[in-house]
Amino acid sequence: MVDKVIGIDIGGTNLRGALVNKDGNILKRMKISSRADQGIDELVDNLAGFIKEISEGESVSNIGIGIPGIIDSKEGVITQAPNILNVDDYPLRAVLNEKLGRDIHFVIENDSNSAAVGEWWMGASKDVNSMIMLTMGTGVGGGIILNGKLWTGDDGMAGEIGHITIYPDGARCNCGNYGCLESYASATAIRRMVREGLEDKSLDTTLRESTKNVEPEDIPQIVMEAASAGDDFSLSIWLEVGKALGIAIASLVNLLNVEMVVIGGGVSNAWDLFIDATYKEAHRRALRAPMERAEIKRGLLGDDAGILGSAYLAFKSDNEKKS
Ligand SMILES: [Zn+2]
Incomplete structure (x- = not known):
């Protein structure tokens, strides 16, 4: 034993x-x-x-x-x-x-x-039978629990939610596809949006100064702080993140009718800046009944x-x- x-x-x-x-x-x-x-x-x-x-x-x-x-x-x-x-x-x-x-x-x-599995065993979705987890980090990871079991797919490769297409002609993803969720809701995506935004010299944003000479991995945190301080461009980035998540969640909930969607990972620390957009977009797009059933929660275990x-x-x- x-x-x-x-x-x-x-x-x-x-x-x-x-x-x-x-x-x-x-x-x-x-x-x-x-x-x-x-x-x-x-x-x-x-x-x-x-x-x-x-x-x-x-x-x-x-x-x-x-x-x-x-x-x-x-x-x-x-x-x-x-x-x-x-x-x-x-x-x-x-x-x-x-x-x-x-x-x-x-x-x-x-x-x-x-x-x-961790959030389902000991964290945010302890008492549920079915859930989807999205992990927002360098990329966007996914995991699916159905009937109390991890759904791994035929070859153990299921749950690649970060690579479902959100925008058919969207930004190129590391996987080779265009417009993946990962290209809109990850640390990598945030760095891309900052870089592209700053190319417009007329754009008025505090990020122009605050992102100079910083390590790339620190950028999501800086965009979070700037948005909290009221920088419009930074706020618009988090709305974009939230919207992409909402579009993905609507399809996932229509497909699987899970009890809960848990969002975790380092980028989800900006929760208050994106979750309203996620919620709004998911409810606007999904079928009413499964979306009302699915609770969207923040991960507890970090x-x-x-x-x-x-x-x-x-x-x-x-x-x-x-x-
Ligand atoms: Zn991809």
């Missing part, structure tokens, strides 16, 4: 994880730099060292790992992870078993799927959503092995 597992969330910057018990309590947590930009070998070495350190003195046989990218969760393979690594069809589970022993069972899942979701999936895989 497994009573403790490790849940891990791998990002482009940080590798975070925790030892978690059956009740979803975090017993011990750790965070190191992922160094994903150094390549997959470096990342996997870091990951193996991380697992050894956090499991020291504990007997842990199940480990869940969330990674941003297209993951073949059945095979434990990273099919594609363009936002952190240049790898195709990388057999992560097999490599980790090689490094850490065959007796550890690894569950590898897309990070947004893990976050959805960075722990992915860790707890990975831990839950690690527990669950143990039950499945035995049944």
